[in-house]
Amino acid sequence: MVALAKLAAGSYETLERELQATIKDLEAQALRYETAINNISQGICFFDTDERLILSNRRYAEIYRIAPEQLQAGLTLSELVERRLAAGTSSMAADAYLALARSVNSGTTSRIWTAKLADGRTIKVCHQPMPGGGWVSTHEDITELAASRQIADERISLQTLIDWVPDYLWVKDTESRFIVANRALAHDSGRDKTSDMIGLTDFDLHAPELAQKFRLVEQNVLSSGRPMIDEEEFVVDASGAVKWLSSTKVPLRNVKNELIGLVGIAHDITARKQEDVLRDGQARILEMIAMSAPLEKVLDHLMRLVESQLTGIFGSVLLLDKDGTHLRHGAAPSLAKEYTALIDGIAVGSKVGSCGTAVYRREPVIVTDIMQDPLWEDYRELVTPYGYRSCWSTPILSHQGDVLGVFAMYSMTVREPVEAETRLIEFTTRIAGIAIERKLAEDQIHFLANHDVLTRLPNRALLEDRLSQAVLYAQRYDRWVTVVFIDLDNFKLVNDTLGHNAGDELLKTLARRMVECVKATDTVVRLGGDEFVIVLFDQPTNVDLISESLQTIREAIAAPIHIAEHCLRTTASIGIANYPKDGANPQTLLANADAAMYRAKEFGRDNFQFYTPEFNSRAHEKFVLQGELRNALVRSxxxxxxxxxxxxxxxxxxxxxxxxxxxxxxxxxxxxxxxxxxxxxxxxxxxxxxxxxxxxxxxxxxxxxxxxxxxxxxxxxxxxxxxxxxxxxxxxxxxxxxxxxxxxxxxxxxxxxxxxxxxxxxxxxxxxxxxxxxxxxxxxxxxxxxxxxxxxxxxxxxxxxxxxxxxxxxxxxxxxxxxxxxxxxxxxxxxxxxxxxxxxxxxxxxxxxxxxxxxxxxxxxxxxxxxxxxxxxxxxxxxxxxxxxxxxxx
Ligand SMILES: Nc1nc2c(ncn2[C@@H]2O[C@@H]3COP(=O)(O)O[C@H]4[C@@H](O)[C@H](n5cnc6c(=O)[nH]c(N)nc65)O[C@@H]4COP(=O)(O)O[C@H]3[C@H]2O)c(=O)[nH]1
Incomplete structure (x- = not known):
């Protein structure tokens, strides 16, 4: 349009000159453009909407090994494919290629793909649709890069792969030397790099017995050619921690099927193993509790179980004394014995280390640094020699919420419990609570079975046992045992006139007095009603001295007792039998003391009688008399x-x-x-x-x-x-x-x-x-x-x-x-x-x-x-x- 305007206005020559100049410019421009196109490193070609080639460069001809003259403009896509097929540079059959190309061409976005040519080269193709239709594509020969990438990929991915695996992975030669090891194995074996493992054997890593065990297993795999699958093994790693592994060891062969070593993989099953141990241990402890095993044993087992689950932790149980103000040793199998002896009997209080304070507060006390915590101020000197640095104490409670004792975990390092330890503390205090409560219930049942509820004195059930022990002792050391049978005179009168409460009060007072006037080794028993028996242990072989003890007992009984506004005086009929003179066994001694007591009653009460053999014939007569009396009525x-x-x-x-x-x-x-x-x-x-x-x-x-x-x-x-x-x-x-x-x-x-x-x-x-x-x-x-x-x-x-x-x-x-x-x-x-x-x-x-x-x-x-x-x-x-x-x- 510009040219025509000029033509209308100016001369033809001018126009031609200008036209020539423009053509020249365009030709120069086209040359530059072609030179540029031909000199880029990628092959390039343009196609129009009719799939006809507009332009391709030299690199394109080179890549696809087609003579440049065969790539003239106007060449159809299918002709081009034919030429590539003929040159052996197509990546697929002609139909397939055309189908792929057309599907790409129909799109509006660019696509990049890698084509593997029939001659083995790899071409990266980038395809870009053009706004007016047609497309331009670039082609790059990346054969070399792909090859080196592949090598790099293979190398990097194998090590990366095995290093990322948390399990242990290794390859050993037939001499059980490491050829390959992953990072997990190298790290736990105390090595910085995986390459440091190469050439080592298990003997370089473990104690000889353990290394020998591994060697035998591996040689068995190598000699039999059979893999070992998922066998449980344990190792002690470089940090000293014991680990349980589930190991698989498979023979390794080369392409010629020759045995060249073995591949191993081991999965850490320590946590599962610990859970098993914990579950089994818990079952065992509950069984012990059910079977009434001694409490010390149960707690000892429990502490060992806790310690088996953790590293560097020492467990301890202290039991709350009957007085509720002191803590007694329960179990601490791994704490220093001297230390446990020192804290045995420690008081409960607001500043008594971790344990005494935990019981006092009725809540857990976590002391992370014994050396700094004010709760330990008064006990620091005591604990220092043993090196315990942290102590986490938790009260052990009954199901009703009463404090039964305290469980503590000691650690040699300054720290607080991790989550697993907190869980274990909960578990342990619960089990310890069950064990202690069960023991207390048993003690209570035992006490009730062997004691009189009113006076809390031993009862008849315990009497024979205590008397047997006293007799055994007397036998061995040539001493006497005195059995004192006491029947209160007119006790019923008190009950009937002053009521049962007064009667109970009287019995309790007399029981207390009797206990007070005998030695701790003697036994005061309430047989029931107003009958008591005292077993005087380890008596001198002298009746006079015995009479003195009896006189004291009589005086204790006779001293006035004030109940409400009444002042009572009690007397008793007392019978005495001595071992060995009056009987060789508990039954005879008791029967004879009883007979003597009856004699005292017959003598008008308020006196004591030593047993004499005539009492027995009297008792026998009485027995016969009873039988005869029964018949007397019938026989008129x-x-x-x-x-x-x-x-x-x-x-x-x-x-x-x-x-x-x-x-x-x-x-x-x-x-x-x-x-x-x-x-x-x-x-x-x-x-x-x-x-x-x-x-x-x-x-x-x-x-x-x-x-x-x-x-x-x-x-x-x-x-x-x-x-x-x-x-x-x-x-x-x-x-x-x-x-x-x-x-x-x-x-x-x-x-x-x-x-x-x-x-x-x-x-x-x-x-x-x-x-x-x-x-x-x-x-x-x-x-x-x-x-x-x-x-x-x-x-x-x-x-x-x-x-x-x-x-x-x-x-x-x-x-x-x-x-x-x-x-x-x-x-x-x-x-x-x-x-x-x-x-x-x-x-x-x-x-x-x-x-x-x-x-x-x-x-x-x-x-x-x-x-x-x-x-x-x-x-x-x-x-x-x-x-x-x-x-x-x-
Ligand atoms: N539950 C029950 N108990 C019975 C029965 N029969 C007798 N007794 C009891 O046995 C006691 C003695 O009876 P006794 O030998 O006939 O002896 C009688 C009598 O023979 C005796 N006695 C009476 N006068 C004299 C006397 O002057 N001199 C002496 N030495 N004894 C006398 O004194 C006793 C007086 O009787 P008690 O003081 O009651 O004392 C009676 C009574 O407590 C009975 O059927 N049922």
């Missing part, structure tokens, strides 16, 4: 005698006392005092008493039915009978069966019987009185009746005990007592009868002192029912103090 061997009771003023028989007799098949007539106590002990008295009641009522009714003057029949009731709940209904039965009116029956109860349980006694007496039955107090004066209590008793008569009557004629004291009782009884509206009256003087005294009635040999011994019948039949009553008409021997 019992009978009753009757002793008259006379009105002192009128001389009339106003009552008769029924007194039992036993006609023994071989011994003849046996007096009641011989068998009544045994009948009481065995309970047979209840049946016997029932029989007496029925027989006495029946006899009295028989006398009445015979038309004889009416008298009261007096029947003795024993304590045991009185305690029977159905005493009243038994009395009702006897009255009903006999048809006797209640007012003609009197029950004699002893003063001590009433005092055993005043409330119950008064209630029963009231019931009987309501029936119309009379009550009298037998043996009055021997018991403990207080006057105020006496007033409340529904009692018709007091019987003054024979012991006061015996000497009443001469003894002023007895006279005073008897006259006092007479006036007392009369003031209380009771009649008073004197028992055991034998002489005229006694009668005279009684008459003078206004006694109401009397009973005794002076008038009549106990006689048969017939004799009483005759006596009653006599029409004329004897004068005031006559001799009886007839007397039969008792």
């Amino acid at each position: 061997e019992f009978s009753l005698l009757y002793q008259p009771q006379v009105d002192l003023r009128s001389g009339r028989v106003i009552a008769v006392e029924a007194l039992i007799r036993w006609t023994h098949p071989t011994q003849g007539v046996v007096a009641p005092m011989t068998f009544i106590p045994t009948a009481e002990e065995t309970g047979l008295i209840v049946a016997i008493g029932d029989w007496v009641l029925h027989e006495a009522c029946r006899q009295n009714k028989a006398w009445q039915d015979a038309g004889l003057p009416r008298v009261t029949i007096c029947v003795n009731v024993s304590a045991r009978q009185f305690r029977e709940r159905n005493l009243v209904s038994r009395v009702v039965n006897a009255l009903r069966d006999s048809g006797l009116e209640a007012r003609h029956l009197e029950l004699e109860v002893t003063e001590s019987l009433i005092m055993q349980d005043i409330e119950l006694a008064v209630a029963t007496m009231n019931e009987l009185q309501e029936l119309g039955v009379q009550i009298s107090i037998d043996d009055f004066g021997t018991g403990y009746s207080s006057l105020s209590a006496l007033k409340t008793f529904p009692v018709a008569r007091l019987k003054i005990d024979k012991s006061f009557i015996d000497n009443v004629a001469d003894d002023e004291n007895d006279q005073a007592v008897v006259s006092a009782v007479i006036s007392l009884g009369q003031k209380l509206n009771m009649r008073v009868i004197a028992e055991g009256v034998e002489t005229e003087d006694q009668v005279a005294f009684l008459l003078k002192n206004n006694c109401d009635e009397m009973q005794g040999y002076h008038y009549s011994k106990p006689v048969s029912a017939q004799a009483i019948g005759k006596l009653l039949k006599a029409a004329a009553w004897p004068p005031v103090h006559p001799r009886p008409r007839q007397q039969q021997p008792d």
Whole structure:
């Protein structure tokens, strides 16, 4: 357009000149352009939209080995492909190539790829679509670069590969020398570079035994040609840590299949192994706890288990003392023994190292540097010689949250626990808590099984054991053992009058006193109720010295005891048996001390008796007696005698006392005092008493039915009978069966019987009185009746005990007592009868002192029912103090 304008305006010559110049310029420009294109190092070609070649350079012709003249403009893409195929520089078949090229050409973005030519060269192709259609592509021969890259890649990637593997990887020759080792193996073998491993053997890295073990395994692989797969092995690495490995060792062959060494790979399974050890260890410890293994052993195992999991850690368990203020050694298998001895018994407090403080605070105390932490200020000197630098303590708690002890981990380095250690602390304190709690529960069960809960003294179960030990000791050292059997007198009275709490308090006080007055090696046992046994260990072979100890015990028991507002004095019946004189074994000694105690009771209580062999024959007799008594009722061997009771003023028989007799098949007539106590002990008295009641009522009714003057029949009731709940209904039965009116029956109860349980006694007496039955107090004066209590008793008569009557004629004291009782009884509206009256003087005294009635040999011994019948039949009553008409021997 510019040229035409000029043509219109100027001359042709000018135009031609300008045109020539422009053509020249363009030609020069094209030449420069072609020169430039031909001189670049990459092949280049341009194609138009019709896939016809616009331009290609020389390098392109060179790369594809096509003569430049065969690459004229206008050449089609498929013709070009044909030429490359012919030149052997195509990367694929013609169709495939055309398909690929067209798919690339249809895109709008550039693509780069590497083509591998048929002649082996590698060409990098960069393809760029042109805005108006067609494309330009550059081609670079990178054959050499690719080759060197490949070599570099292979080399670098193999080492990199194996170095990145955290497992151990190695290749060894047939002499077990390392040819290749990865970084992990070199590092753990203490080598800086992997190349430092080359040529080394296991003997350069491990202890000889371990190296030999590896050598044998590898030689086995090499000689058999069979791989070893996933075998567990352990090594000690350069840092001294033990590692468990799962190793695979495979024979290595060259292309000719010749054995040239082996390839090994080993995977670190230490963590898994530790988990296994921990799991197995935990199971083992729980089993030990379940099997009641000693606590020290369980804790020792636990500490070793903890230490097996960690490196450079020492475990320790301290147990909280019963007093709750001190810590005792529990287990610390790896701590220095001297150190554990020094901290044994350490106090709990706010600044007592890690352990004492952790228990005090009831929370973990982590001391990372013992040398700096103020909690250790007072203990630094103590710990310094052992080099412990950090101590992490955690209280061991029961499931209820009570502190049982403390677990500590000591380390020689200044640090705090890592996560794994914290987990292990939790695990350990939990297991230790279970073990300690179990032990405490067992101790408690054991204590309860062997001790009396009230007094906390050993019980019968422990007695034999302690006594056996004492006997063994005495045997060996030629000493004595003294067994003291103690039965408190009238303990029941305290229980009944002051209540069970007072009784318990009394027992506890006496138990404490007994313990205080014997040696620590002696044993005080509560057998139950009010019975105690003391085993005096290691006694001198001298009865006098033993008596001294006994006297101390008696005094301890007798000292006043203040309970609430009461001041009590207790006495005891004590029996003593000594080893070896009175028995060679615990059972005999106990039985003989018991027999001696009974003897003391028979002797009127509040005394002690040494065992003598006669006690045994007595015990034997008692045993036989019991058997015979059981049969006596069935065989009707019992009978009753009757002793008259006379009105002192009128001389009339106003009552008769029924007194039992036993006609023994071989011994003849046996007096009641011989068998009544045994009948009481065995309970047979209840049946016997029932029989007496029925027989006495029946006899009295028989006398009445015979038309004889009416008298009261007096029947003795024993304590045991009185305690029977159905005493009243038994009395009702006897009255009903006999048809006797209640007012003609009197029950004699002893003063001590009433005092055993005043409330119950008064209630029963009231019931009987309501029936119309009379009550009298037998043996009055021997018991403990207080006057105020006496007033409340529904009692018709007091019987003054024979012991006061015996000497009443001469003894002023007895006279005073008897006259006092007479006036007392009369003031209380009771009649008073004197028992055991034998002489005229006694009668005279009684008459003078206004006694109401009397009973005794002076008038009549106990006689048969017939004799009483005759006596009653006599029409004329004897004068005031006559001799009886007839007397039969008792
Ligand atoms: N030396 C002497 N003794 C005299 C005289 N007057 C009476 N006695 C004896 O004194 C005892 C009086 O009976 P007790 O005090 O109830 O003492 C009775 C009573 O406690 C008990 N007893 C007797 N029969 C029975 C019974 O059927 N049941 C119960 N539970 N105990 C009975 O046995 C005890 C002794 O009975 P006995 O041997 O029959 O002895 C009787 C009687 O024979 C006397 O002037 N001089």
